[in-house]
Amino acid sequence: MIRDITLGQYFPGESGIHRLDPRVKIVMALTYIVALFLVKDFWGFFFAVLVLSIIIKASGVPLKFIIRGLKPIFIIIIFTFTVNMFMIGGEVLWQWKFLHITREGLFIAVFMAIRLILLIIGSSLLTLTTKPIHLTDGIESLLKPLTVFKVPAHELAMMMTIALRFIPTLLEETDKIMKAQMARGADFESGNVIRRAKSLIPLLVPLFISAFRIAQDLAMAMEARCYRGGKHRTRMNAIRIRKGDYVAVFLLILFVVIIVAEPSIKGLLV
Amino acid sequence: MSIKVENLTHIYAEGLPHQQVAIEDISFEIEDGSFVGIIGHTGSGKSTLVQHLPGLLKPNSGSIIIDGEDITKKEGSLTEIRRKTGLVFQYPEYQLFEETVAKDVAFGPLNLGVSMEEAERRVGEALKQVGMDVKLVGDVSPFELSGGEKRRVAIAGVMAMEPEVLILDEPTAGLDPKGHHDILELVEKIHKAKGGITILVSHNMADIVNYADKVLVIEKGKLVMEGTPLEIFKREDELIKMDLDIPPAAELIRTLRERGLKIKGNPMSVKEAVSAIYEAIKP
Numbered sequence: 001m002i003r004d005i006t007l008g009q010y011f012p013g014e015s016g017i018h019r020l021d022p023r024v025k026i027v028m029a030l031t032y033i034v035a036l037f038l039v040k041d042f043w044g045f046f047f048a049v050l051v052l053s054i055i056i057k058a059s060g061v062p063l064k065f066i067i068r069g070l071k072p073i074f075i076i077i078i079f080t081f082t083v084n085m086f087m088i089g090g091e092v093l094w095q096w097k098f099l100h101i102t103r104e105g106l107f108i109a110v111f112m113a114i115r116l117i118l119l120i121i122g123s124s125l126l127t128l129t130t131k132p133i134h135l136t137d138g139i140e141s142l143l144k145p146l147t148v149f150k151v152p153a154h155e156l157a158m159m160m161t162i163a164l165r166f167i168p169t170l171l172e173e174t175d176k177i178m179k180a181q182m183a184r185g186a187d188f189e190s191g192n193v194i195r196r197a198k199s200l201i202p203l204l205v206p207l208f209i210s211a212f213r214i215a216q217d218l219a220m221a222m223e224a225r226c227y228r229g230g231k232h233r234t235r236m237n238a239i240r241i242r243k244g245d246y247v248a249v250f251l252l253i254l255f256v257v258i259i260v261a262e263p264s265i266k267g268l269l270v
Numbered sequence: 271m272s273i274k275v276e277n278l279t280h281i282y283a284e285g286l287p288h289q290q291v292a293i294e295d296i297s298f299e300i301e302d303g304s305f306v307g308i309i310g311h312t313g314s315g316k317s318t319l320v321q322h323l324p325g326l327l328k329p330n331s332g333s334i335i336i337d338g339e340d341i342t343k344k345e346g347s348l349t350e351i352r353r354k355t356g357l358v359f360q361y362p363e364y365q366l367f368e369e370t371v372a373k374d375v376a377f378g379p380l381n382l383g384v385s386m387e388e389a390e391r392r393v394g395e396a397l398k399q400v401g402m403d404v405k406l407v408g409d410v411s412p413f414e415l416s417g418g419e420k421r422r423v424a425i426a427g428v429m430a431m432e433p434e435v436l437i438l439d440e441p442t443a444g445l446d447p448k449g450h451h452d453i454l455e456l457v458e459k460i461h462k463a464k465g466g467i468t469i470l471v472s473h474n475m476a477d478i479v480n481y482a483d484k485v486l487v488i489e490k491g492k493l494v495m496e497g498t499p500l501e502i503f504k505r506e507d508e509l510i511k512m513d514l515d516i517p518p519a520a521e522l523i524r525t526l527r528e529r530g531l532k533i534k535g536n537p538m539s540v541k542e543a544v545s546a547i548y549e550a551i552k553p
Binding site: 011012013065173176177179180181182183184185186187201202205206209210 | 286287288321324326349352353356357359362364365366367377378381382413427428431
């Protein structure tokens with residue numbers, strides 16, 4: 001059940017996408033997300049979907065795995081779809097009492113849903129193909145110029161690394177405590193909302209205690225090894241830009257140009 | 271009360287690249303009244319195996335028949351099965367959550383729907399069985415107790431459900447030698463007092479040899495040996511190959527034999543070893 005969450009999970013592989021520099025991948029994902037908001041018509045979305053499918057294919061991550069990651073946000077998609085469909089004025093297609101669906105509303109609803117889905121897939125593709133440790137290295141490296149403005153880049157990256165590192169540990173811990181309480185007859189699945197919330201106490205109390213214990217041990221271990229972070233710290237695996245990364249950046253620029261120029265290209269063709 | 275496991279297989283993350291066969295095609299039977307030891311390395315699949323018995327994990331294939339009922343086919347609530355088979359997890363003290371020891375021990379019985387009075391009676395009984403006094407510790411917060419005491423309270427929490435099968439997964443992990451010994455003695459005492467089946471999971475042979483009637487050896491998810499402790503230790507070469515510790519006394523006898531001392535029999539406990547060595551060197 002808990003293991004179904006794929007957002008933020010790494011899918012091991014050896015593909016070209018996996019091997020890209022994390023900084024390049026982060027920039028690609030961000031650009032892709034921004035580009036999604038520049039797209040205004042069907043052909044633009046078609047192109048965005050096409051590009052994403054090629055990247056998914058190249059990454060070797062099974063489509064089933066990616067789609068499973070969409071499940072938790074399905075409700076949000078349905079919600080925005082419904083709200084957009086009913087709330088936007090324009091040429092009325094269907095009406096019942098105060099509810100009405102307009103042509104414009106329908107378009108915006110569909111586009112928004114596609115945009116959301118692509119946004120989630122695009123960003124989860126980043127985490128699926130990048131080891132968390134590389135991801136934070138990349139973020140730290142990208143934030144480094146901001147240290148001039150007193151942005152604690154290293155500390156932020158370290159906090160993220162630790163948080164990511166302990167997601168599986170805490171999930172495992174949750175799973176274990178849940179099973180231990182179930183062995184004592186606890187029931188997490190039935191009853192109304194209040195009963196269910198109450199039934200979480202035997203899970204949450206031990207979980208918090210575990211989390212604090214783990215945090216304390218980690219802090220102690222880091223201090224024992226004289227960790228002080230920040231400047232002058234070198235890495236065992238420095239990240240380096242390679243040939244493939246230049247190709248990726250080139251393709252990214254091409255992608256942005258096509259997305260931006262798409263309305264005018266269409267204008268030329270028609 | 272009997273347990274029959276047939277061709278049990280469990281695969282973690284099936285269909286994903288990191289899929290892992292935890293246990294494969296395991297079959298065995300446990301008769302009423304027996305004390306069973308399950309031995310295997312960390313990661314051999316022994317914890318996965320025992321979590322199937324109270325229905326906490328569903329196998330990918332195979333069946334578990336407890337008292338003639340196949341629990342893997344059962345639909346709906348598993349509460350009755352979980353009452354029958356109590357599982358004490360590794361480091362069970364991490365499951366404590368209530369404000370007082372008494373309340374925590376009562377959690378299990380109350381989930382089963384017993385009355386307040388009955389729960390109180392069981393709390394007193396269970397704490398007594400683990401060597402604690404409800405009058406002394408009942409109103410204390412479980413988090414104020416020592417590690418060994420916490421573990422006893424957690425064991426009492428399972429005992430209070432009055433299970434017919436008591437499973438303990440590495441109950442001595444992380445305890446000092448005295449705590450280690452005390453817990454094992456406690457488990458044996460409980461087994462004798464309550465009857466039924468007791469299953470003790472451990473990676474340490476020495477823990478099991480003195481208590482178990484039957485030993486199952488799990489290696490890489492497969493059941494590789496099954497028999498009385500004596501039968502298992504006759505195959506000590508295989509055990510050593512699997513990197514499993516044999517009891518210190520047996521280890522000593524083995525070394526002495528390698529050096530040419532002729533020792534009869536298969537002594538496993540220190541006492542037996544002493545008399546066997548004495549027999550061998552007696553002028």
